[in-house]
Amino acid sequence: MAGTSFTVNGATETFGIIGRPVRHSLSPAMHNASFQALGMNRIYVPLPTSSIGDGIAGLKALGFRGASVTIPYKQDVLPFIDVLDPVARRIGAVNTLLIREGESGGEKIVHGFNTDWIGANRALEEKIRLRGSRVLIVGAGGSARAIGFGLLEAGAGVVICNRTVDTGKKLAEQLDCPFYPLERIGQASADILVNATSVGMVPETDRTPVPQDLLPGFAVVMDIVYAPRRTRLLREAAAAGCQVVDGLAMLLYQGAAQFELWTGEEAPLEVMREVLADRLRE
Secondary structure, three states, rough: OOOOOOOOOOEEEEEEEEEEEOOOOOHHHHHHHHHHHHHOOOEEEEEEEOOHHHHHHHHHHHOOOEEEEEOOOOOOOHHHEEOHHHHHHHHHHOOOEEEEEOOOOOEEEEEEEEEEEEEEHHHHHHOOOOOOOOEEEEEEHHHHHHHHHHHOOOOOEEEEEEHHHHHHHHHHHOOOOEEEEHHHHOOOOEEEEEOOOOOOOOOOOOOOOHHHHHHOOOOOEOOOOOOOOOOOOHHHHHHHOOOOEOHHHHHHHHHHHHHHHHHOOOOOOOHHHHHHHHHHHH
């Protein structure tokens, strides 16, 4: 590593994560380790926020250079963004802010991006070519929406499957793709399965969103849940002969995309991966 020690001083550039809650976020550990590894005079801090408008104003007033945005503000932040990335606009949610100086030192400009879809795509592309593949997404919330739009950007076909029919149909209409109720998931064929729900997350680790007997039909199975890393869905998928992608991979690559937006430098992936794995083992 290039950085072996770190001291905050007057030249330190500040980044953070705004949301509620943020106490258990893994992002501070991941980004601070990355800054230190590359010898950058930057720091990333948790920022529990009760008002997203006041939070954005505070970031600008205090000279923050960028921030992550997490639950519950990924959509609520949109009115406070000056320049919105086209893909983030289509997704309708932002998880990354880049704050730049205005012309002649005027009002700071807030740029909004979504790197969740980049994280999912990069994680899946380690296992399979996305262009021309067909992907079954279980879920219809914010993560499913970001992943769905991202897959379309990559040239994949998408199918939505969700327990709540109205919510699932609405997302499928927005993505212009087929929809199946969860009880009919066996009728939806695809190369890739993505669980974009919280089913299987701690403490309910005995749950899975997809019956085990359907898993041999998929070449790749990804679960966005990262606690635990090896969910019941992934254990059963591996036993069925599928290639599996855990939630840490998506978390890693969306964080790497954030780092690269903020710094213009290639993210130290192995440093980030090691820190995330260590924190998940704790």
